[in-house]
Structures are given as structure tokens and as C-alpha cells.
Amino acid sequence: MVRWLALLFLLMAAPAWAEAKPDLVLTGQVRGADHQTYKPVTFDVPDGVIRLTVEVDYARDQKTVVDLGLLDPVRFRGWSGGNKKRFTVSAEDATPSYLPGPLPAGRWTLLLGVPNARPGSAAAYEAKITFERRPGAVGFAPGPLKAAPGWYRGDLHMHTAHSDGSCLAQSGVRAPCPVYRTVEAAKARGLDFIAITDHNTTSHYEAMAELQPAFDQLLLIPGREITTFQGHANVFGPTAFIDFRLGDPSVPDIRALQGAVAAAGGLFSINHPSSPSGEQCMGCGWTVPGTDYDQVQSIEVANGGSQRAQGGVEGPLFGVPFWEARLKAGHRITAVGGSDNHDAGLAPDTPGAVGRPTTVVHAAELSTAGILAGIRAGRVFIDLDGTRDRMLDLSARSKSGQAMMGGVLIAKPDETVAFTASLTGGERAGLEVIRDGTRLPVAVGPSGAFTVKMGDKASWVRLNLRDAGGRLLLIGNPIYLRVGR
Ligand SMILES: [Zn+2]
Numbered sequence: 409m410v411r412w413l414a415l416l417f418l419l420m421a422a423p424a425w426a427e428a429k430p431d432l433v434l435t436g437q438v439r440g441a442d443h444q445t446y447k448p449v450t451f452d453v454p455d456g457v458i459r460l461t462v463e464v465d466y467a468r469d470q471k472t473v474v475d476l477g478l479l480d481p482v483r484f485r486g487w488s489g490g491n492k493k494r495f496t497v498s499a500e501d502a503t504p505s506y507l508p509g510p511l512p513a514g515r516w517t518l519l520l521g522v523p524n525a526r527p528g529s530a531a532a533y534e535a536k537i538t539f540e541r542r543p544g545a546v547g548f549a550p551g552p553l554k555a556a557p558g559w560y561r562g563d564l565h566m567h568t569a570h571s572d573g574s575c576l577a578q579s580g581v582r583a584p585c586p587v588y589r590t591v592e593a594a595k596a597r598g599l600d601f602i603a604i605t606d607h608n609t610t611s612h613y614e615a616m617a618e619l620q621p622a623f624d625q626l627l628l629i630p631g632r633e634i635t636t637f638q639g640h641a642n643v644f645g646p647t648a649f650i651d652f653r654l655g656d657p658s659v660p661d662i663r664a665l666q667g668a669v670a671a672a673g674g675l676f677s678i679n680h681p682s683s684p685s686g687e688q689c690m691g692c693g694w695t696v697p698g699t700d701y702d703q704v705q706s707i708e709v710a711n712g713g714s715q716r717a718q719g720g721v722e723g724p725l726f727g728v729p730f731w732e733a734r735l736k737a738g739h740r741i742t743a744v745g746g747s748d749n750h751d752a753g754l755a756p757d758t759p760g761a762v763g764r765p766t767t768v769v770h771a772a773e774l775s776t777a778g779i780l781a782g783i784r785a786g787r788v789f790i791d792l793d794g795t796r797d798r799m800l801d802l803s804a805r806s807k808s809g810q811a812m813m814g815g816v817l818i819a820k821p822d823e824t825v826a827f828t829a830s831l832t833g834g835e836r837a838g839l840e841v842i843r844d845g846t847r848l849p850v851a852v853g854p855s856g857a858f859t860v861k862m863g864d865k866a867s868w869v870r871l872n873l874r875d876a877g878g879r880l881l882l883i884g885n886p887i888y889l890r891v892g893r
């Protein structure tokens with residue numbers, strides 16, 4: 409029964425990366441003579457494989473039972489007995505029962521253990537083996553956690569025992585904080601997704617791969633905080649190692665690093681750009697020369713740790729001025745937030761607690777690829793208090809078309825562009841209309857409507873929401889206005 413339940417569960421949780429067409433299909437028969445033996449099925453793995461996925465099925469009608477294990481050319485890679493029909497191994501993570509690590513080219517062995525095969529029986533088996541050669545933003549989830557388009561709330565910046573995250577141990581002393589505590593905290597806050605972004609390492613992915621099936625309503629996005637001596641940037645999506653040693657011959661400049669991230673299908677997001685640098689905070693502010701802002705998809709404009717340090721969102725550490733300066737230079741970059749949590753046990757109402765701030769992303773589905781595409785598209789706002797219900801959206805219409813927040817709208821210079829703000833969980837009177845970094849003396853009408861004269865040059869318009877006391881609650885992303893002739 410347990411065996412069957414386990415199989416059923418794994419059939420349901422078929423990972424997206426296993427749906428690709430297999431590179432090898434190995435077939436054969438388990439016969440009565442194989443009873444209580446280990447049957448090696450060998451196959452060759454070529455050079456350059458970064459993930460190997462195995463899926464095995466066999467005929468059960470004669471009470472034949474097959475257990476599974478795996479050996480690479482050098483060592484034992486794991487044993488899942490009869491509890492998994494499908495498993496994956498890569499350098500960074502593997503299905504529980506299996507060991508992550510390098511995938512050496514050469515002869516591998518799929519081990520079929522046969523606890524039972526009746527005398528004279530013959531049960532056909534089929535093993536599909538898929539090689540992944542190119543990294544991609546796939547994640548650990550068995551396909552989308554939710555297939556519907558919608559607004560999804562998450563935290564894009566957090567640390568665990570795999571870097572400098574700590575929390576209270578049983579006795580009350582401080583201890584390196586295991587990944588599950590962060591995941592539990594995110595679940596308790598009602599988040600839809602989190603990216604765990606330990607510094608430079610990829611060692612947390614193994615724990616995330618283990619946790620994802622048990623947290624099937626909380627998407628765990630592979631992340632890491634590329635931590636250089638001149639700035640920090642989160643990379644979301646890929647799991648393979650990305651060389652962070654900026655200035656080393658292996659990564660001579662930031663463009664080499666950004667190119668490696670792009671080649672791996674990753675999203676490059678500059679963190680806490682306005683933090684101090686030098687001996688005050690080594691490498692914290694973004695001071696990297698030669699940054700290609702066309703290869704920067706997002707900037708963390710609100711950082712929970714900075715908020716705690718300066719006693720509020722706005723102050724010298726606030727990232728919005730840095731971000732808006734890049735927008736004014738003509739770049740299209742999405743503003744995001746991140747708690748930069750280093751203690752999963754931090755009280756939920758504390759800035760820098762898991763989910764504070766929250767980044768809210770409109771995505772086609774709740775999957776790693778979906779959330780990252782949503783961030784790139786820019787229909788995103790930051791909920792600084794990490795509420796579960798505040799909503800902000802923006803649309804605009806000209807004679808030639810319409811656009812949503814994050815999008816581009818083309819209008820003629822003499823046109824008046826009609827905007828509509830959509831707000832839930834706040835007072836409309838607290839909405840600020842910001843164009844090219846300056847607040848416009850424009851009131852948002854009862855239906856959320858306001859207008860802006862196009863003018864003869866490109867610009868951008870976005871919203872903030874403040875409470876009656878002037879405290880910033882929500883930060884919206886722009887609609888980009890481009891001149892049509
Ligand atoms: Zn950092």
C-alpha cells in the first residue's frame with residue numbers, strides 16, 4: 409500500500425523537466441530468473457549533460473516488483489527502492505534518495521533490484537532517460553502550482569544557513585537557520601512564491617528540491633545573491649553555478665557576469681543599490697563600473713534590512729532614486745522589493761521579516777518561468793507592509809493603443825493620454841502620480857481616472873500610494889510613453 413501510494417504521488421508530481429522527449433529509451437524484461445537479484449541496465453551519458461532524469465515503468469500484472477538505484481561511472485548515486493518512478497540528478501540538487509554532484513560522461517548503471525519475479529514470468533520494463541544540456545529557469549516544482557493568470561505575492565530576497573541566515577535553536581542560542589524555517593515563515597505569511605538567495609552558493613537548492621513537493625502552494629524559485637566586492641545582484645532561475653568572482657580572470661568585468669546570467673536564462677536584479685560601500689559596508693552599494701543596464705531586468709528599490717536600519721522606507725538607503733535615474737536614462741527596468749531576511753523567526757510586522765516587503769507580480773501562471781516573465785514584463789508593485797490584500801494597477805490608453813503597468817504606450821505629441829489607476833486596500837487620495845521621477849499636480853478621479861499630456865519626448869508615468877500620515881505603502885511600476893509621429 410505504501411509503495412502504491414508513493415508511486416501514485418510521484419506520478420501526480422511529474423516534474424516539468426521530465427516531460428521533454430527522452431534521449432534514451434531502454435527496454436527489456438524482468439524474468440523469473442531475475443528473482444532476488446540486482447539487474448544492471450547500462451547506458452552512456454555524453455559530455456556536457458547538466459541534469460539527468462530517469463523515469464521507469466514496468467508491467468506489474470504477474471506480481472513482479474522492481475526497485476531502482478543509480479550508479480555513475482565512479483560512484484553510487486542513490487537508491488529509491490520502489491518509492492519513486494521518476495527521479496533527477498544534477499550538480500546542485502537531486503530527488504531525495506539520490507545524490508547531487510557532477511555528471512561524468514561515460515557508462516552509467518540503472519540498477520533494477522528484483523524483490524519478486526515469479527518462476528517463468530516475464531515483465532517488460534521501459535526506462536526513459538532525459539539529458540538536459542542547457543540551463544533554464546525551471547525550478548523545483550512539478551509544473552505550475554497554479555495554472556491561472558493572476559497576481560502573485562512573494563519575497564525575492566532571503567538568506568538561510570547556506571549563507572548568513574540564523575535563527576533561534578531549541579535552547580534559545582542563535583544557530584544557522586535551516587531552509588525549512590524560511591519556507592514555513594513564508595507559508596504562514598500567505599505568500600505565493602519565494603526566492604531563497606544565499607550568497608554566491610548553490611548549496612541551498614538541494615533543500616529546496618526536497619521541500620517543494622511538500623509545499624505545493626508556495627513556489628520555491630531558485631535564487632542566489634551574486635555578492636561581489638562592488639555590489640550585490642540577485643540572479644533568479646538557473647541552478648547551475650555562475651562564477652561570481654568579478655575581477656578574477658574568469659570574470660574580468662560585469663558584462664562577462666551579466667552575459668553568463670543571460671546565457672543561463674537567469675534574471676539579473678540589482679540589490680540595495682544605495683547601500684553604503686567601502687569599510688562601512690563592503691560591497692553593499694552598487695558601484696560596479698560598466699554595468700549594462702539593458703541586461704538588468706529589475707532593481708530592488710525597497711530592502712527590508714535597509715528599512716530596519718534607517719527606521720523607515722525612505723532615507724539615504726532607499727533604492728527608488730537609483731532606479732528612477734536608470735529609467736530617466738531610457739532603460740526599462742522593473743522595481744522589486746526584498747526582505748533580505750536573515751532570520752526566519754523575525755516577528756512578521758518587522759521590516760525585513762519574511763514577506764516584508766512583498767513584491768506582487770502579475771503572471772500568466774504560478775511557476776518559476778511565469779513569475780520571472782511577469783517581473784520582466786513589469787506589471788509589478790511593491791507592498792511595503794507585506795499585506796495580503798493591497799492591490800495597485802495602472803492602465804493607459806492613447807488613440808493608437810493601450811498598455812498595462814510595465815508596458816509601452818505610443819502616443820502623438822499633442823495627445824492627452826488617459827490613465828486609470830486601480831487600487832484596493834488604501835485611500836485613493838493617497839495616490840501620487842509620478843512622471844520621470846517628479847510628482848505631478850494631478851488628482852486621481854473617483855473612478856481612478858487621470859490624464860497626462862504626451863509632449864514631444866519619451867517619458868514614464870507611475871504611481872505611489874501613501875497613507876494619511878505620508879508614509880509610503882505601495883510603489884508602482886511605470887507605463888512607458890513613447891512618441892509616435
Ligand atoms: Zn546584499
Ligand SMILES: [Zn+2]
Pocket residue numbers: 565566567633748
Ligand atoms: Zn542579501
